[in-house]
Amino acid sequence: MRAFGDLEAAIMDSLWRRSGSATVRDILDDLASRRPAYTTVQTVMDNLYKKGWLRREPDGRAYRYDPTVTREEYGARQLRHALDGAGDPAEALVRFVEKMSDSETAALRQALAAYEGSDDPT
Structure with a gap:
């Protein structure tokens, strides 16, 4: 799975920060500092829709995406893809954990304990 390109990532970030759907115009307003053309944003959002990353509903003459x-689900897919590409996924995980902060390691332990159904996060 390929990571998002720069504009794709900016569009997805804008959508993830919203509590609801957005039109191309809404996203264009969010990306004003980048100054992309309306048609560029429209094309990229249409491509993200065709790739399955966005859903859309008609809203007058436009769509809401x-x-x-x-x-978090996207991040998990990226991690899975990275592990699938590692020669030894277990070794890759060990090296990844070695680079984590203490608070990240503690959060990982808690998540694993919850996943395993344990009340003891140690």
């Missing part, structure tokens, strides 16, 4: 996955 929202993501099909959360930011």
Whole structure:
């Protein structure tokens, strides 16, 4: 799975920050500092829709878009893809954990404990 390009990532980030759906114009306003053309944003959002990353509903003559996955789900897919590309996924995980902060390691332990159904996060 290929990571998002720069504009794709900016569009997805804008959509993830919203509590609801957005039109191309809404996203264009969010990206004002980048100054992309309306048609460029429209094309990229249409491509993200065709790739399955966005869903859309008609809204007058336009569409309203929202993501099909959360930011966290996307991150999990990226991690899975990275592990699939590692020669030894277990070794890659060990090296990844070695680079984590103490608070990240603690959060990982808690998540694993919850996943395993344990009340003891140690």
